Structures are given as structure tokens and as C-alpha cells.
Amino acid sequence: MSPTVSSPTAPTPGPGPLHAVQVLGGGPADDGDQVRSLAAGLVARGVRVTVCGPRDAEERYGFRAAGAHFLPMGPGPGATSLTALRACCADADIVHAHGTSAGLLASLGPPGRAARLVVSWQATPPDQPGARAGLRRLAERRIARSARVVLAASADLLDLARERGARDARLAPIAAPAAPPPPVEDPRQHKARAELGAVERPLLFTAGPLTDDQGHDVLLDAAWAWRSYDPAPLLVIAGEGPARSRLQHRITAEGLPVRLLGRRTDTTDLLAAADVAVAPGRSQASTTFARDALHTGAPLVATTAGGVPELARDAAQLVPHGEPEALARAVLGLLAAPARRAELTAAGRARARQWPTADESVAHVLRIYDELR
Numbered sequence: 319m320s321p322t323v324s325s326p327t328a329p330t331p332g333p334g335p336l337h338a339v340q341v342l343g344g345g346p347a348d349d350g351d352q353v354r355s356l357a358a359g360l361v362a363r364g365v366r367v368t369v370c371g372p373r374d375a376e377e378r379y380g381f382r383a384a385g386a387h388f389l390p391m392g393p394g395p396g397a398t399s400l401t402a403l404r405a406c407c408a409d410a411d412i413v414h415a416h417g418t419s420a421g422l423l424a425s426l427g428p429p430g431r432a433a434r435l436v437v438s439w440q441a442t443p444p445d446q447p448g449a450r451a452g453l454r455r456l457a458e459r460r461i462a463r464s465a466r467v468v469l470a471a472s473a474d475l476l477d478l479a480r481e482r483g484a485r486d487a488r489l490a491p492i493a494a495p496a497a498p499p500p501p502v503e504d505p506r507q508h509k510a511r512a513e514l515g516a517v518e519r520p521l522l523f524t525a526g527p528l529t530d531d532q533g534h535d536v537l538l539d540a541a542w543a544w545r546s547y548d549p550a551p552l553l554v555i556a557g558e559g560p561a562r563s564r565l566q567h568r569i570t571a572e573g574l575p576v577r578l579l580g581r582r583t584d585t586t587d588l589l590a591a592a593d594v595a596v597a598p599g600r601s602q603a604s605t606t607f608a609r610d611a612l613h614t615g616a617p618l619v620a621t622t623a624g625g626v627p628e629l630a631r632d633a634a635q636l637v638p639h640g641e642p643e644a645l646a647r648a649v650l651g652l653l654a655a656p657a658r659r660a661e662l663t664a665a666g667r668a669r670a671r672q673w674p675t676a677d678e679s680v681a682h683v684l685r686i687y688d689e690l691r
Contacts, residue, residue: 335366338687339410340386341403342371343419349440349602350379352492353416359680361385365687370406403427412436412687415461417602422457425464434690436683437461439479440471440492440625441602458482466690469683471605472625488686492605492629493679494613494670510584510591514577519549520653523592523616525585526603528559528578533598533621538565539642540598541574544650550575551653553596556582589614593659594652600624600639608634609673612666617659619648629673633665 338360340353350371357367367386375381381388391402404427407413414436415424421437462468462482469490470476479487511517526532534555541553553576555565562578569576582588589595595611597604600623608626611618612633620626623639630636635652637644652659674682 335364336412336687336691337366337368337410338412338414339407340367340369340371341413341415341420341424342369342375343415343417343421343423349416349438350375351606352438352440354379354381354384355493355676356680356683357381357386358384359676360684363680363684365684368406368410370403399423400427410434411691414438414683414687415465417441418454418457418461421461421465425461435465436467436469436686436690437465438469438471438490439475440605441475455482462487467686469686471602472628475625490679490682491674492609492625493676494609494673507587507591510587514552514554514591516552516554516591520551520593521591522551522553522594522596522649523556523588524553524596524598525556525582525588525607526599526601528555528557528561528565530561531599531601532561532603533600533639534561534565535568536640536642536645537596537598538568538572538574538576540646540649541576542572543643543646545573545575547650551593551649552577554579554588556580556585556588585610586614589616592616594619594649596645596649597621597626598645605629609670613670615663615667617652617662618666619645619652621645629669630666631669633662633669635662 340357342350342353353369357369360367361384369381369386369388370391373390376388389402389406392398403423407427412434413424415421416438424435459482462479462484465484466486468479468484468487470479470487471490471492476487476489511521514521524537528534537553544551555576556579558581566578568574589611595616595618597608597618597620600621605625608618608620609629612630618630618634620630620634620636621639622636626634627636635648637648
């Protein structure tokens with residue numbers, strides 16, 4: 319009897335390329351820039367990336383140009399959005415939601431994918447009254463408990479994730495901006511000041527969505543305190559949003575030295591031209607603006623709330639959140655102290671060099687994906 323000869327066993331195919339779905343919630347202060355940077359870095363490392371987000375997100379951020387697929391979905395956690403997200407995540411290995419609204423949608427959406435849900439929190443929740451605060455806590459609890467990993471941009475968000483029941487919460491600082499700051503003597507600074515009418519007066523700058531949770535009312539209260547100075551500092555605000563008409567009414571009625579600029583694509587030039595940058599809020603938009611200000615070298619006044627204290631450390635002048643008198647004193651104090659402004663400029667650029675690069679942030683996220691796969 320001849321011996322039995324076994325046929326060679328076919329090799330077991332290894333796993334295919336990792337498919338990571340990025341869920342973007344939308345809104346005036348979303349994480350689109352960070353998601354685009356992450357998507358581009360993941361694609362460069364061989365990951366298949368699909369971005370699910372509001373219909374206008376592709377036009378605003380160019381995910382397809384970064385090598386990702388883009389599938390639009392409607393706003394909010396409605397049936398249409400859930401159906402679109404489930405289709406988007408049908409063969410996903412990782413679902414990575416960015417922000418609270420995206421995290422809630424992802425926790426409700428892809429069946430069987432909760433074990434591979436990653437949620438990034440980069441924004442401190444806004445103060446909300448009564449029932450709305452309770453609903454937000456419920457949403458945060460569902461998100462934290464559904465996610466395998468919650469990535470928090472700051473220590474206070476890390477604490478929040480743990481309080482809400484996250485099984486695994488980790489610190490994931492925001493990467494430094496990719497673009498270098500302009501030269502100190504760039505002629506664009508003088509052009510920007512001339513355009514704004516601030517050649518012979520101090521120029522203050524902030525940017526972010528014009529919504530009720532961004533601290534603009536506190537900033538206008540502070541502007542009331544410095545309006546009588548000669549020359550009065552000019553505050554310019556870049557951004558759009560539903561609060562624009564109300565803010566403009568206040569500016570006009572109270573005679574405040576403030577200009578609303580609308581959407582601008584030259585915020586780096588405006589930061590370089592400003593004598594002082596101001597981040598009055600506690601949201602992600604304020605943190606992002608503060609990051610850009612430090613990287614550019616604009617002397618920064620910000621609040622002790624949100625992620626800015628951890629981001630800036632000693633490279634910014636920090637004041638209590640929601641106190642216009644303290645904000646006004648800090649701004650006027652810096653305007654009267656050129657040497658202190660120069661110290662903050664140097665400290666901000668030095669602090670920015672300590673932040674993780676975009677490549678380091680992508681590598682950090684990819685290690686987590688591989689760990690969960």
C-alpha cells in the first residue's frame with residue numbers, strides 16, 4: 319500500500335489593507351482640517367480611507383484629493399444619515415468618529431462595529447442649561463461606553479471621557495500645523511494692517527465660527543473697556559456663523575472698535591500682523607486658533623478653560639474664562655509691554671516645536687488601529 323501523500327496546503331491569505339472610515343459630524347467648528355491631515359497620512363501608509371461627512375465637507379476640505387473616498391450623508395443622527403453610515407462602514411475595520419455629533423452617530427450606526435469604534439474628542443463641551451446639559455451628558459456617556467478607545471486632545475477631556483465610562487481613554491495631542499510661519503518682516507503684515515485701518519493703532523485678532531459658545535460676547539465686553547483708549551485697539555474677528563447679525567448689532571449700538579471680517583483665507587497673515595491674538599472661548603475652535611497663533615508667534619491671550627493651557631503652557635497670557643475685565647487687563651497690559659510680547663512670541667514658537675508633527679500623530683493613530691484590528 320503506497321503511502322498517502324498530502325497535497326500542499328494553500329497559504330492562508332493575510333488580512334487585506336486596513337479600511338478605516340472617518341466620520342465627520344459637521345458644524346461650524348468641526349474637525350475637517352485634522353481629519354484631512356489624518357486621511358492623507360493614512361493613505362500614504364497604505365490604508366484604505368473613507369470619509370463620511372456632510373455634503374459640503376468634500377468641497378471645504380478636499381478629502382478625495384488626499385486619496386480618500388468620500389461619501390456624503392445628511393446632518394444629524396437621522397434615519398438617512400444612519401443608513402448612509404451603515405453602507406459606508408459595511409466592510410470597515412475601524413470606524414473613527416471625530417467629535418460628539420459624529421461619535422453619537424457612529425455609536426448608533428454600524429451594527430457589530432462597536433468593538434472597533436475610535437472616537438476623538440478635541441472640544442470642551444459648551445455650557446448648556448437644564449435639559450440640554452442632561453441630554454449632552456447622556457450622549458457623551460453612550461459615546462464613551464461604545465468606543466473601544468477615546469482619544470482626548472487635552473487632560474480635561476481625558477478626565478471627561480473617564481467620567482463618562484470610557485473603557486480606554488488616551489491622550490492624543492493635536493499635531494502642529496504643517497505650514498511654517500511667515501518671515502517676521504513679511505510685507506504682507508503691513509498690507510494687512512493698512513487694509514484693516516490699523517497702521518497707527520494696535521491690532522487685535524481672533525478667528526472662529528460666530529456662534530454663541532465661542533466667547534465673543536465676553537470679547538465685546540472687554541472691547542467696551544478699551545474703547546476709550548487713545549488710540550483704541552482695533553479688534554478684528556474672522557469667521558461666519560448664526561450669531562453674526564447679533565454681534566454686529568452690539569458693535570454698532572455700543573460703538574465698539576471691532577470689525578467682523580467674515581470668512582478669510584489669510585489668517586496666517588493676519589496673525590503675523592496682529593499685536594495680540596485673543597482666544598476667548600473654551601471650544602475646539604479656540605484651541606485651534608491658539609495653536610495657530612503660537613505657531614505663528616503672535617502674542618496670545620487665552621482663557622484657562624478648555625485645551626489651551628495644556629497646549630500653550632507658559633507661552634500665553636491666561637485669564638479666567640468668562641471674565642471680560644481680566645481679559646481687557648491682559649490685552650492692555652501686553653500692548654503696553656513690547657518686551658513681554660517679544661517673550662511670548664519666542665515662547666510660542668518654542669512651544670510649537672515641542673508638539674507632535676502630523677506624521678507622528680498619524681503614526682500614533684495607526685498603532686491604535688493595528689492594536690484593535
